[in-house]
Amino acid sequence: MLKEIEIQNFRCFEQIKISGFERVNLIGGKNNAGKTALLEAIFLNVVPEPSSILLLRELRKESLLAMKAMPDKAWDNLFHVLEKDKSILIIGTDENNDTNQFTIQPIDPKIIDRKTLNLSTSHTNKSNESTFWVSSSTDLLIASSKGLINVNGDTDGITTDSIPTTGEVPIIPSFIRISGKELTQAYDRARLDDKDSEVLKAFQVIDPAIESVESFSIGEPTLYLRRKGEKRLPLSLFGDAMNRVAYIMLKLVNAKHKILLIDEIENGIHYTNHRNFWRILFRLAVELDTQIFATTHSLEMLQAFADVGLEPNQECSSAYFELARKPKTNQIIGIRRDLETLNYALEHQKGVRGE
Template structure:
């Protein structure tokens, strides 16, 4: 598990520290205070493929544009990632460096750094056929939780844009002679499984993939029991199979069907309402994060306040049983108070739960442990 988290020059944070951390960590604070950015920082740091993490974080924020590649005018325009938006003050000046670091309970201290360098600092290993030197390069460096055996140098355009085509092509070229070594490093590092669930929830592709991984396992039973807290008549969940086609990145509710007591025909999951879909996503995400980390943005989205207690009971119990560390954000008073009530019931030891209040103008969070949360609830105090 993560014990601490430090961030430098990432999004709205010039410098920031999250400490101490427990098994359940709920981030609260005003809009635009950086709560979602903290989740993204953890995702970038722990993602076993840093290039995938870079892509998903930028695409998730719509930080890209469709541009023509000046080197390939005869081809269709491609997505260009706006790397500047990852950096504090959107500063892509040469020498600017972004750093995300943590200390783990096993004693290791992985870190990730992105540094803007000029083309003279390019590694020779990046000589790809058909590439012309550009004005700058983004160096992606991973330490401890390395996916690659050595740092990567990713070329940017003069405007600080990273071509998605380059992002896809580059790792295959660089790792061609390093595959065995990279696999060894990845195994030695004991890379942490990480699941990210954004405010919109899981896409259809993510939902069906995660369900397929647990189908006919004890984890499927856990997901079913979780949904029964919303709809007691639910008996079983199943995939809709190949007869239904959706875009894999669609966020409409679909891909699965349920059987209800007293109903002859299965019902599409989309007919069950937003609360059912949200609870399904949470249950699938946490059971697939076994021995790892679950990141959830606005965890209470789509849930009535009366369902939040059951949601936290499921999260706390499953996090203990499957050794998952949870980081979530919320704006809701009902959400943190429901968590405090679950701690009071004995759902999790007080020292394993922290609510962190985030201030954009402070270099560290204001933490409240489980006991302090209970006091705040009893005295009707505000921790957000």
């Protein structure tokens, strides 16, 4: 379980170190305070693959055509204030004080070859260190000791990692609506592991009248829900909240990396359902031995998080992290609040979202 992360020269972070992560972690702050970037840094540290760098571009909806048109600026958005003369460094530390180090640095595409990679990695990379090079050329390459990825989809014959779909990674963006086919496939995986009942319970938080979930593969695989006394209907007809909850729950019960990253967790979920939704997440985080990181702008979601975390006999550890900028330096810092401190601040209407 991740307990601490240190980030240098990545996105909006010049340098930041955040400690004290628990089983379930909620992250707040103003716009452009680094909430999404923090999730991305955790993702890169947990899944240190060349394809992970590409996936961040996909999730940010960065245009491949724009990258091709301006290859010298293709990877600028990864680096703090475009400082590509400095490497990106992300160091994660777990509860056993073991560390994983993830590094990204630009490299001249003319010198990327098998010999260069072998020489660069054979004596510098330990088993818990991952170094990647991004090249600003018309080829738009990502290189590592595992081989090369060409963003255009070609390969130079070394080793090419496939670009994963959003369903294969532990991060849930704030805006995405997943396809019915992908949700159905994820549900069938959960059903195979006898975890499908948890998905039904989550649906019932939003609509207690839901009594069954079924998957059918007639034409395109589709999930159907049935309310008491009504005919089954496809999930797509039940609105954004149901689709969002389905995606979160299926990601959680199928999480092979034992971590789940959720951006703007409140999206689509009515505030009256926040507490029951947190209760499910807290319980499953313990039962599935999975760590959860979520961001929010919602005061109601924050209050529900504190209330559930402070309930008697709550077995799941949790903490709140507020991201804010220092007035003098504009540097982002992370402030950890235990739930008692958070609840006190909420009750006395003190600023807890970067104010």
